[in-house]
Amino acid sequence: MQKQFILIFGPQGSGKSTQAKLLAHKLGYKHVSTGELLRSLRDKKDPNGLELSKYWTKGDLVPDQLIEDILFKVFEKDTSQGIILDGYPRNINQLNSFLSKAEIHNWYIDKAFYLIVGEKECVKRISKRVGIENRVDENEEAIKRRLNIYYKSTEPLIAEFEKMGVLERIDGEQTVEEVHRDLYNHFPNDSS
Numbered sequence: 448m449q450k451q452f453i454l455i456f457g458p459q460g461s462g463k464s465t466q467a468k469l470l471a472h473k474l475g476y477k478h479v480s481t482g483e484l485l486r487s488l489r490d491k492k493d494p495n496g497l498e499l500s501k502y503w504t505k506g507d508l509v510p511d512q513l514i515e516d517i518l519f520k521v522f523e524k525d526t527s528q529g530i531i532l533d534g535y536p537r538n539i540n541q542l543n544s545f546l547s548k549a550e551i552h553n554w555y556i557d558k559a560f561y562l563i564v565g566e567k568e569c570v571k572r573i574s575k576r577v578g579i580e581n582r583v584d585e586n587e588e589a590i591k592r593r594l595n596i597y598y599k600s601t602e603p604l605i606a607e608f609e610k611m612g613v614l615e616r617i618d619g620e621q622t623v624e625e626v627h628r629d630l631y632n633h634f635p636n637d638s639s
């Protein structure tokens with residue numbers, strides 16, 4: 448069966464997860480957040496998950512192969528028509544392995560939404576949620592590392608998505624409702 452993938456990416460604090468959830472709900476698709484997946488594996492005391500938490504709690508990426516072993520199983524098991532994916536791919540290697548896997552399984556990237564939010568606004572939003580969400584990777588050091596990795600490894604994907612013809616730029620500095628409206632406007636034929 449053909450499976451549609453909608454990617455949402457942007458810097459830390461850009462609102463990816465919030466928007467991915469809203470869009471998945473509206474379209475009736477499955478939402479997969481790699482960050483949530485990693486946090487829940489650790490909370491369940493899954494041995495793999497505990498091992499992986501050594502990386503992400505410091506703000507480093509977990510090794511590509513390890514996140515993909517987990518993720519590809521989730522994708523393969525899922526029976527929904529589409530997946531809203533937040534947090535993957537995060538670098539060129541991950542994009543390439545996704546694309547080879549996609550070829551075998553008849554998966555395709557329908558859209559890659561890039562939420563544009565300036566660095567100042569991102570830092571402001573992250574500081575606001577510290578203390579509310581209590582994420583271990585939201586201390587100053589880990590946030591700095593995550594933002595650095597984002598600009599160095601994830602932003603170069605913009606050009607790749609552009610070449611593939613799937614890139615959609617969205618102004619992420621608007622209200623949650625306005626950003627959601629802009630995303631949903633890209634699905635004019637949705638009847639849900």
Ligand code: ADP
Binds near residue numbers: 481534
């Ligand atoms: P954010 O996007 O704000 O960094 P996430 O909740 O998406 O937050 O991710 C939290 C952490 O999980 C990341 O900092 C990283 O360590 C790890 N992670 C998430 N997705 C990936 C991925 N695709 N590859 C490697 N590590 C990942």
